[in-house]
Amino acid sequence: MMYRLGAHPQEWIDRSVVHSFTFEGKTYQGFGGDTITSALAAAGVPYLARSFKYHRPRHVLSFANHDSNLLFQVDGVPNVRGDVTLLSDGMRVSAVNTFGGLTRDKARALDRFSRFLPVGFYYKAFHSKRFFPRWERMFRRLTGLGVVALDAKRETTAKRYGFCDVLVIGGGPSGLSAALGAAAAGARVTLVEESPRLSGSGNGILDGELEATLRLVGAVRASPAITVSCGTVAAAYYADHWVALAEGTRLTKMRAKAVVFAAGVIEQPAVFRNNDLPGVMLASAAWALVLRHRVAPGRNVVMVAANLEAYRVCLDLHAQGVKVAAIVDWRPASGSGPGADGTKGADETATAACEAAGMRVLRGHAPYEAIAGRDGVVTALDVVAVDAGGRPAPGRRQRLACDAVLMSVGWAPAANLLLQSGGTTRFAPDLQQFVPATCPAGVFAAGRLNGVYDFEARVVDGTRAGSEAAAHAGFGVASAALRASNAARAGAARCPSHAFPISDHPAAKNFVDFDEDLQVKDLENAAQEGFDSSELMKRYSTVGMGPSQGKHSNMNALRILARYRGVGVETLALTTSRPMYHPVPLKLLAGRRFNVERRTPVDAEHQQLGAVWMPAGNWRRPEYYAVSGESRADSIEAEVRAVRAAVGLIDVGTLGKIEIYGPDAGAFLDRVYTGKFSTLAVGMTRYGLMLDESGVIIDDGVIARLASDLYYFTTTTSGSATVFRELLRLNASWGMDCALVNLTGHRAALNLAGPASRAMLQALTDVPLGEAQFPFLGVRVGQVAGVAARLMRVGFVGELGYEIHVASGDAAYLWRALTAAGRPHGLRPFGVEAQRVLRLEKGHLIVGQDTDGLTDPFEANAAWAVNMQKPFFVGQRSLKILKQRGPRQTLVGIEVQDAGGRLPKECHLVIERGEIAGRITSVVHSRALNQTIGLALVAPALARQGGEIEIRAEQGVMLKARIVPTPFYDPTGLRQRSAVPVPEPDEATV
């Protein structure tokens, strides 16, 4: 049972501050500086959590955030990591993944049925379609960790960018030395450390390493060139040394010129039956609990060892008053053979010291099974002798009574970010560890991650890496002497990791991955079923896919796979490391949730008029204008009627607007559009269709010629940025004598449309609007309401109309002037929905809605806009091929037959003899025509005028539609060419 020790000068807790909190409804107390885990451990709570799959009781394993044994629900926040989350007063803590509470968890029965839940069982058991809904409901209830509170207060965090010359990741002796080395060369250094304080982990007290480390800490703190950030996880590495740093309350996007990875190594568990019992933990966890939080792991501790570090930890714990009863050393007594440390003298000295302290040392023995007491906590450890090959030889077992088992059998490098940077590793058999093999430019490795274990060697290695990183960033020169010195020390490295710290057991429950409750047999079974590479075994068994991402399991899994296949570990590859290395709360990634939004300069006017807003790409536009007493449908219909019968006004300022100047302006447009523009008369406009190289329609617009060397043209709202970028690229490639200017945001555009538009506008403008002076498709420059304007006669909605383009700063004034002048004429502003109805009544297509990523002009009935006689335009060559091949689909107009009020929707399918033969692209009910009309892309065989098609609407209801010519409304275009009489204002029906 764990308990609190007396004070120590190096402790991290503040005994003058006492926090009260509840766990599973019961009240406990802890000190300031305690984490949730350390406070509960000090209180002697026997177990704190239930495992993911079998709901086995769990307690501390790593106490370093390298496992997910101890995730808690805290004050409504799920999956709070108890090992590293500081306690605060009044916290309400409960276990996750339980049904009926931690102690009475109903799902604990699953542990007894584990034989029916082998690896991959879900692939085999739940494939039946008939039963799948039931299985899905069961799994949704049973699985998952924590509960998301849907009414939780929304939090935003402030992301920021950071900049430095050298980023050092890891605050142990080698990281501290790297930071000092880089700073000495003149670099700006940022040092990040995931622990709350700089101290390095596992540095011995009795051998003076801790004191030496603290001196390095002092030097770092005193250096003005080094910025330290503790409690910060380097979560991911992206190109160009862009590292995501997850701090408690924000994400820093650090841009460094060079990076030193000194993140150290992660202690690995020994694998034996019941190695997951409460009370069984890593030696480094016990060390941190004792030294930092003054919590003893137990009153009668057994250490499972395979290296010198284990002995140092035992001596440190003994000096702190913790009784270590025995050391079970996996290595043979002779100090040679598998798992031998290589430094016989140091081994013997350590053994003697521990024996002198009253510890029983059992060399050549391995853990076989941990025994649980009635409360589920470990009460004994059964050990067996190892054979000549270092393998546990089940036979005579010795039972060692204990209430805590510590494991110090080896390490795996925290090299994930180095791998993400493009670095590679190789397996070093002498170290039984993967070490860096290659590092990309600007990336350096140091310390135990680099395979350097001796303390002084780590300091030299860190200094070397720091100076090399600084040199790469342009500061100082890397020291060759340092590199040589480091190499010499590295050659004297000893092996701290056992080659195979795994005991087989016929009753299994020897856990490899604690997150996923994976046992040795699970991984062997996966390999046996053919999933016998590291990547396949990972995906089939889920090893390494839990919240710890394999930190404590990948290495042992690789060893098991190697044994199964009869190959060396060095022949197998680590699984690919991808961001994020460590779980990052989504709120840190979301940040302030900036949501880019564009508004036209008439936005405030729309708001005053009661606009109901809708998003159009990253713009906000009026969907319609709400009028008291009118429903949405009625308002839209009224807006449509106003345009057809009198005059309407719409803000089309979201359109892309581009000017092109220069002697080659017309020739350039001839190349980028399908039509001919170099011969367009000054003062006229023409519709333009833009294709990509494969002949697919990508955009359309109206091109106006304002002068011999000046054109002004529009693009679709969604295409403006990409089209401009593409035109710049083409101009740079072709080197023509012209210049492009993007005026999308700097100009506003208003469309005045309806039979009364001319009469209304003439009163405001100096431009003669008579049919002869300003014909359909003309463009004029003048003034409207005293504002400099460009006017274009275009006909998107099919009525006499003028598109008025002005400088952005004049738009709001012009809107007000037009609405005031339009009142006697029955003017009504209209929004996007009304415009959709109007344009569809005219059969006008919308690129990206009525066309898709494969639609060419022939399929879209837009061949009339293509001038194949030009010497060249983008997509021309492809069109020649497409014309020969013939269309795969054809855009047609449809009238939907009366279906009792049911309407198809966009993207509903056209079905012919049970097969998909097309889809609806646009559909509205037109009250003007008293008909549901639409456009559809259909198989060419169906595209006969008068032919009938079937549409599968919602709930599988089949509707009939007839193919008809377009436009549906004013098919000869007389209205937009103003060839119909204009009604008097008082005759308008609005």
Next chain:
Amino acid sequence: MTALSLTARTSLERFGLKGPGAADWLLAQGIGVPPAPNTWLGPATPDDETLLVARLGSSEFFLEDSAGGSVLAAIEPKPGAHPPGVYPVLREDVSWLLTGAGVVDVLAQVCNVDFAALDLTHRPVIMTLMIGVAVLVVPQAGGEAFGRGASANFRIWCDPTFGPYLGESLGEVVRECGGNYRGVSA
């Protein structure tokens, strides 16, 4: 130390020019031309009433007059009457002045450029993205110390359709950093 603030600039006369003849045309108008792309000439401080000329590329320029200035109104090419090789560019930008203590903290939250590392003696013009919006930034002397000992105020321009979003977002950050935001009234 000056308090952190973000202030929308009142409407100033501005326009752009591009084309092979743009630089020579400006010189012919008696206006100094920055020698290199991405540099500027003009007011040393926000209160200085000199014309600002920013060179955005080898043949593209952005000009802004001072408050009350009349230089640009006198020389701006009339629509349709531009000289050969000199193409006027309509500029209706929204602009702000960001200044004061902690300005670099604000910029670090919204922009990927290391402003603290800039050498302001070169009068750099920065064209970059700020919280998703393309902006033009001109650091000017006269502000508080930051970074490696240089000091700067920051003049920021953007497309007017992004103005409300950028102003509100920057203003939110400035307020959280303890500063004031004075926006454009409707």
